[in-house]
Amino acid sequence: MSSGSTLKLLLLAGITVAAGASRVMAADDTEALLTARKCHACHAVSENRLGPSYVAIAAKHSVMRSDALVEVLSRKIVAGGGGAWGNVPMVPNDHVSLDEARRMTRWILERRPGN
Amino acid sequence: MRINRYLLSSLPATAAALVAALAAAQNGFAEVMVDGAALDLGGTPLAATQISLQPGIAGPSTITIFTGDDGHYLLPGTIAGRAAADINIRAVKLGYEHVDTLRSITDTGDGNQRLTLTAVMRRSANQAGVAPASAWLKDLSLADQAQVVMACVGCHQLPAPEVRRYANLIADLPGDAAANRAAAWPMIVNYMNFLSAEEFSRGNPHNPSPEPDRVYSGGQAEVNGALLARTLTGRMDYVAGYDYGAPLAVNEHTVIREFEVARPNAIREAVMMGTPPRLWAADVSSNRIVSIDVATGVTTDFEVPTELAMGPHTLVPGENALWVAAFFNGYIARLDIPTGKWQTWQLHTNSGGEAGVHDLTFGPEHQLLADYRGRIWYSDIVNNAVGFFDPASGEMGTYPIPEIEGRPGSGASVYGIVMTSDRKHIWFSQLGIASFGSFNTETLKFEQREVLDNLKAGPRRLAITEDDILYVPLYGAGQLIAYDTKARRTIAVHDLPDRASAPYAVTWDPLRKVVWIPTSNANAIYRFDPATKDFSVLPLPREGAFLRMLQVHPQTGLLVTSYANIVETVHGPRMALIIDPGDQDVLAGTMPTRHTAINGN
Numbered sequence: 001m002s003s004g005s006t007l008k009l010l011l012l013a014g015i016t017v018a019a020g021a022s023r024v025m026a027a028d029d030t031e032a033l034l035t036a037r038k039c040h041a042c043h044a045v046s047e048n049r050l051g052p053s054y055v056a057i058a059a060k061h062s063v064m065r066s067d068a069l070v071e072v073l074s075r076k077i078v079a080g081g082g083g084a085w086g087n088v089p090m091v092p093n094d095h096v097s098l099d100e101a102r103r104m105t106r107w108i109l110e111r112r113p114g115n
Numbered sequence: 116m117r118i119n120r121y122l123l124s125s126l127p128a129t130a131a132a133l134v135a136a137l138a139a140a141q142n143g144f145a146e147v148m149v150d151g152a153a154l155d156l157g158g159t160p161l162a163a164t165q166i167s168l169q170p171g172i173a174g175p176s177t178i179t180i181f182t183g184d185d186g187h188y189l190l191p192g193t194i195a196g197r198a199a200a201d202i203n204i205r206a207v208k209l210g211y212e213h214v215d216t217l218r219s220i221t222d223t224g225d226g227n228q229r230l231t232l233t234a235v236m237r238r239s240a241n242q243a244g245v246a247p248a249s250a251w252l253k254d255l256s257l258a259d260q261a262q263v264v265m266a267c268v269g270c271h272q273l274p275a276p277e278v279r280r281y282a283n284l285i286a287d288l289p290g291d292a293a294a295n296r297a298a299a300w301p302m303i304v305n306y307m308n309f310l311s312a313e314e315f316s317r318g319n320p321h322n323p324s325p326e327p328d329r330v331y332s333g334g335q336a337e338v339n340g341a342l343l344a345r346t347l348t349g350r351m352d353y354v355a356g357y358d359y360g361a362p363l364a365v366n367e368h369t370v371i372r373e374f375e376v377a378r379p380n381a382i383r384e385a386v387m388m389g390t391p392p393r394l395w396a397a398d399v400s401s402n403r404i405v406s407i408d409v410a411t412g413v414t415t416d417f418e419v420p421t422e423l424a425m426g427p428h429t430l431v432p433g434e435n436a437l438w439v440a441a442f443f444n445g446y447i448a449r450l451d452i453p454t455g456k457w458q459t460w461q462l463h464t465n466s467g468g469e470a471g472v473h474d475l476t477f478g479p480e481h482q483l484l485a486d487y488r489g490r491i492w493y494s495d496i497v498n499n500a501v502g503f504f505d506p507a508s509g510e511m512g513t514y515p516i517p518e519i520e521g522r523p524g525s526g527a528s529v530y531g532i533v534m535t536s537d538r539k540h541i542w543f544s545q546l547g548i549a550s551f552g553s554f555n556t557e558t559l560k561f562e563q564r565e566v567l568d569n570l571k572a573g574p575r576r577l578a579i580t581e582d583d584i585l586y587v588p589l590y591g592a593g594q595l596i597a598y599d600t601k602a603r604r605t606i607a608v609h610d611l612p613d614r615a616s617a618p619y620a621v622t623w624d625p626l627r628k629v630v631w632i633p634t635s636n637a638n639a640i641y642r643f644d645p646a647t648k649d650f651s652v653l654p655l656p657r658e659g660a661f662l663r664m665l666q667v668h669p670q671t672g673l674l675v676t677s678y679a680n681i682v683e684t685v686h687g688p689r690m691a692l693i694i695d696p697g698d699q700d701v702l703a704g705t706m707p708t709r710h711t712a713i714n715g716n
Contacts, residue, residue: 038313041306041309050302080284083295086298087285087298087299089281089299091281091306092281
């Protein structure tokens, strides 16, 4: 494949990700889902951006892991935060379904330093 | 002037009637005539109340009409294929809350039904959910209004419902409220910059990732964050005291038809063209033009033929053709409407770089107007230039716009461009540095330059009359400049009815001899009559009615526009609209009058 073709595919993929979540869902790739839902605007796996890293979130909740925790964090993703990490609340994400948020939460809680 | 507009109605109406008859036969529903009134709790009729018919009519997703002076309304035509019991309305009037709907169904004696829906409206000081986003900015200084509009409203309304929800989250935090706002809002500006950068990266393989800290905040995240912290204070679920600022330009004959395009999409601009006329909408998030059958609402995609990912951005009607400019990689496409065939051009600067085409030269009919040699001119938003290409020969060239001292061209954002009647002068605007000026296509020299004192004035997309009067909307300042291009002098600067309305564009209406001003932040279109200097307001029936361009369909006089929120995570509507202002002396009925329920649902 030529570099031009590769670039074209990457660009087209970028547009698909940005424009249409449903196309990403079929890939069953939670990282891609996080990107499609723009989570990477504020979060990364290991580094703090506008919000805490996924590794930091997992560490904060390493003691208490339960279905209830997954549910609470999932609902926070959708409805927005209340300053658990300081005085910058997380934005509401109406474009994320609760099922998607649960999938994201489980994936985030599995992050460890170096993975 | 009276125009025969049955050109538009005949074929779609016939098709709709056939579908309606079939649907009625299959479902056993009578045809339903809908009428009613809007009353306050004391039984007083309320004029100029928006009545939106819900939901699922084939063709437009929603039809909105208005009550007349007597408080009554009548839906034009009938509804087929839907049980009367399943038809409902939403009523909206500034200062009121729609609290109940009284229903009455009677047989008309011919096998059909009359459904009377009376909206009961309660006075309410809280205008949240009814007033536009600009209502929340009404108490700001003009300087703050302009800064907020220029920094944020280029992509979405401010404050959009999502913004107000976030303001509530901040307000609910414990601790020092001012410190919380000062911490949170700059972060959100950075967040929005990132989203904007993604949107703006589409279609440009050579610049796939604009600097996230510069898009729309212009590298001023802290400044704009501080501005939001200062202006969006407290919980934002109550706003009062807003009025439209001018009389409403609606009556019992006004009809607004909204055509929703299935998501995902980022509908940008829409025009109506062809025989019978169809809507054509640019989807900047994909590589397609969406064509909408106005009778059925059925859409057909026209893929733009290019190896580049692009995102069609600007639509300019031409002679039986739709001209499309990409976002912003110098790619121009022309769709021949009768045949559906494309022609394309890749435009370059004189030095071989990519042109960044924003607008092509409009004439007074809001159609493409080439110069006296057949060259099409464009505004180059990337290179702060004007340029041309000759579609016949392929010749092209660009002319960098001279710098203004103290206002760097790198932030100029060349936007609108129009052609004078002699086809020898073009006028352009520079959104980012508050300037507009002219260029002579014969001498190839820049001529007049007007520099506005207010750097945040925001001259955006232009219109010109048959007499070469230029109209300039000031997006940030909320004003309208009338300018005599022959005498090269400003005739007047008019304050719009709402200074925070963010007038995105102006369109000259050669049929009515008025100026239409679509706004991005006021859920409204303004009408300006140069003869009387009066403004009036055409309110739109939807929160987040973020408008861009507006076309006056030359054969019918109908207004065509679109809701075009850019950022995907701001969930504004994505629709194309056809509006009959209801001026019956100008316009006769043109749209199908028999509305068919979709799949009988």
